[in-house]
Amino acid sequence: MSFSSLSPSEFLEQRTTKVVLDVRSPGEYAKAHILDAINLPLFTDEERALVGTTYTRQGHDIAVELGLQLVGPKLHKFVKKARKLANGSDMIIHCWRGGMRSASMAWLMDTAGFNVATLRGGYKAYRKLCQDWFEMPWRLYVLSGATGSGKTEVLHHLKRLGEQVVDLEGLANHKGSAFGALGQNPQPSTEMFENLLFEELSKLDPHRPIWIEDESVSIGSVFIPNSFFKRMILSPVLLMRVPKEIRVERLVHEYGLFSKEQLLGCIHKIEKRLGGDAVTACVEAIEAGELHIVAELTLHYYDKSYSFSLERRNPTKLHYLNTTTSDMAENAVQLKIEALEVNFEE
Template structure:
């Protein structure tokens, strides 16, 4: 049976809801951003069908799959049509050129089955040829391309993340690695953040952002270690970061303390104490004691001062963009559009 199968680049060009019909565990490990998971089989059913396929062949696996799907077809279609209706409700979407984009692992039976079903409802299904596997090859190839990276560096509390957000606001090309990782890259980095994505999904989000950029223009990235929480920056991209130009932000200690206080004083005392306890061996007993007592007394300047020395010592080991550094003194300056002129002058 013939279905509209498209190579990745063409598949991406079509407008319409993007449906991932793989199991929830496959989807969690990694998926195309903005896709909706409407699984044909749940995690256990997928394992059962896979086992039958290996032991008894394709025909019996298909029959078993049909038995599972028969029980849930109404629920599946309800979710599918709900996703289609939701897509149509966005004002900018052209309802007359609507395609239902479907992918599974390899562009095989799962996506073909759903495409066949949608055709019966006079809809326009498009299958991703070779499925998510080809998408992942594209993701990994993306990081091997040459990117014109500019590193934003500076000690903890320099306001690097705020500067990156300002650049993004004014349409500069930026990659917020900490945002994609849902972690600030430090002992306190997980506070107030969502659950971290899988490493594979972290890579997918970065590559999709890179895909939207003009290759020759600067891409601003905050200086990071190779690991941000449990997420690891793609090896090829991190190697480019290490050799990139670096703008080193200089701020006074009082500026940095105020930045840390604004960032962390909003969290509960218990959360802050737990974070301090994780680095007590490196802080030493005296600084740990001061930090914990200061949290109880809400003396945020003392809390931040207690850990600032620890952060500064860690900073000496940072290796990103250390070969070509330009210093930029932003002491006591407001982080507004006027700073962009200073950034442009040092590029």
């Protein structure tokens, strides 16, 4: 056996020039995986379950024999597919915890003439590395503002200005409200969201501040890692105060492209919180195409909820930017200037 075993940190350094093959089952991969890893499953989901059951009931040796019986006829297909995927590149192979699945596939690829390495500890070690990174003392600027303030657009302008930015809603494929899934791709699992967040953080300088958007612990159906969310709560908040009329216009522009049926579905998600009269008024306004009325009514609910969330913040951490412009590029410039006065040690 001539293939090497890489630590998680070595893996991060070397993966950019190599093909990463995830040999876990399709179901494991679909739930969450390392970004850009390609699934080349040693077992199907059914085969994995069968081997696991055999191990539990009949022991290690019988389970290994069954595994060999299942995998043996597929060896040439693995090599053929790997050759196509690698296209001349070296490869790194991993399974769940760096056990028999990755070792077996690495042996096969090494025998077939590939330059191969495995990830020591497998995907489990990668996940441990993710959790360790979330616990780092990140210096965060939390960009806040009432619904419709244009926070995500401001983040993108800040990135163009050279600031470090992580777009949590972009990673989550959700804008955080009852309307947040409209026009978005399906959400990842929470585990995959964590992997994506780690990948973004790993690109950034931990000694420089990072801008993120103010969020609750959940964004749609995914959850922000607890240690990272605690860091967000303790971080300085830069709060944009944008006039309501600008926010209404922004929401109408952003959501006016969607069908009446889609908008009605979103209203019904929050009907208990809006109240019967407001829901009736929203439904009538949607049917009549009066989206400004819908925006006004829903902002009444979201603004109350936002005010409540601000009351739980440490007031010494709040820094305000009062703006009267809908030019988010200008607001980004002003926020960057305001951030120069922020003291992370407060």
